Amino acid sequence: MGRLTWQVATVAAITEETPSASTLVLDVAGWSSHLAGQHVDVRLTAPDGYSAQRSYSIASAPTAGSVEITVQRVPDGEVSGYLAGIARPGDQIEIRGPIGGYFVWPPPHGDGGAPVLLVAGGSGIVPLMAMVRARADRTPFRLIYSVRGPGDAIYAPELSRRVRDDRGLDVAYAYTRAAPDGWHGTIGRLDAGRLAADGWPADFRPNVYVCGPTGFVEKVADLLVAAGHEADRIRTERFGPTGGKA
């Protein structure tokens, strides 16, 4: 990969995923692809030279020439407010990436065929969605997706379609505040019972990826270790308490 520098990216398309999250397709000349789970740094520079920089996970499956990010707008977010609200096709921004060789699937040191458990809190779904989209083989995947309510679930229609059409993918939602009509499960934070019911038994030795706000990730990782999962097989990505990444 070599050293990275800032590159110009052109916004090719914008899709609203939820009222507060949008996906941006970025065309980047010379983008040579990436690994599922990696992120990019985005830098915006104002005419007066002031610049602000944030990290965003890549949402798209590895491909050359373009990359997709999904941005959750955070209160007073000077970068997310632009990307998920003001940006329009044709706008140019600067990106640096792809970044990261740790929170990636398949894992860098083999065992890519082991079952995979993905646990997402809120917009922590983004890098995990890249893994779902990158899954071309039949590696068994289970995704547990914790959201406040049904309107906060990013990629819900695509996940429904993939559960129907892709073999070996299961998706379970955990609703922390409000559930859709007809929901028979409990409403509340993910607990050991839900992780056991919707995840893999520890003795299947799954590769586990957990992404979300810091408190969510720490709690889920602790519950998984307590359930017998090896800490070395649990990879985590935390993005702070406010929802916006770094």
Add this chain to the structure above:
Amino acid sequence: MSSFVDGNALGGVLSEVFAVDLTGARGRCADCGHVAPIGETRVYDRAAGSVARCSGCDAVLVRVVVAPGRIFLDMHGLSFLEIPLENSL
């Protein structure tokens, strides 16, 4: 609670200096001996620079300050780094 992210957030700035990804590198805390990937450290980045702390004992492992035209890197909190060479594209 002071807010932190994780070591994956250091990947970008380190990638401007190093030709291999360091978030997947395992480092040993010089203070308590805990060995973990840089991606699992706790990074506090709301100040002028970024500080990565040990997830075991909270000791400072790495400090990074980006200044115009140069980067200051203090890694005295790590007693070694094991860097995989095959984890990039």
